[in-house]
Structure formats: C-alpha cells, structure tokens
Amino acid sequence: MAYVITDSCIKDSLCVDVCPTDCIHPKQDEPGFEEAKQLFVDPAECIDCGACIPACTSDSIVAVDDVPEDKKQFIETNAAHFKN
Numbered sequence: 001m002a003y004v005i006t007d008s009c010i011k012d013s014l015c016v017d018v019c020p021t022d023c024i025h026p027k028q029d030e031p032g033f034e035e036a037k038q039l040f041v042d043p044a045e046c047i048d049c050g051a052c053i054p055a056c057t058s059d060s061i062v063a064v065d066d067v068p069e070d071k072k073q074f075i076e077t078n079a080a081h082f083k084n
C-alpha cells in the first residue's frame, strides 16, 4: 500500500518535512518543482506511516485504499512521477 497525493495539493511542502523515508517529490530544490502541479508520493518508498496526513492542511493525502472514485487517477499519477 502507499499514500497518494491528489490535486488539491498546494505545494507548501509541509509533508516533505515530516516524511521519514523522503519519498515525497519534487522537493523545492529539485528540478521540476516549479512546473509540477502538485507533489507526489513514491509508492515504492512509502511505508504507510501516516505522518504526512496531519501535516497537510488541504487534506490532499489519502491512503491508496481510501482514494475516492473521482480521484483514483492520482494513484497512477503519483506512481508515474517516479517512472523513467
């Protein structure tokens, strides 16, 4: 399982600061941050700790099993960010 960031993300990077596995990208100092519409969780690195949930003031992070039907595309959008 993993957590998923959806399109209400406002890129304030508060989740990045609390993630113990450093699996939320792009960070502010990484290429692509300015262009990114939102941040993404690397599903291969997320350990489901939930630390990012209370950090997010826009309720943009959801456990993959709880992603609502109209946001399901973001499961793939998050994973796709880490494929190259």
Ligand code: SF4
Residues within 6 Å of the ligand: 003, 018, 019, 020, 021, 022, 023, 024, 041, 045, 046, 047, 048, 049, 050, 051, 052, 053
């Ligand atoms: S659940 Fe934990 S490991 Fe996964 S993105 Fe959130 S803070 Fe990082």
Ligand code: SF4
Residues within 6 Å of the ligand: 005, 008, 009, 010, 011, 012, 013, 014, 015, 016, 039, 055, 056, 057, 058, 059, 060, 061
């Ligand atoms: S804390 Fe929420 S709004 Fe802020 S960057 Fe993370 S997912 Fe986006």
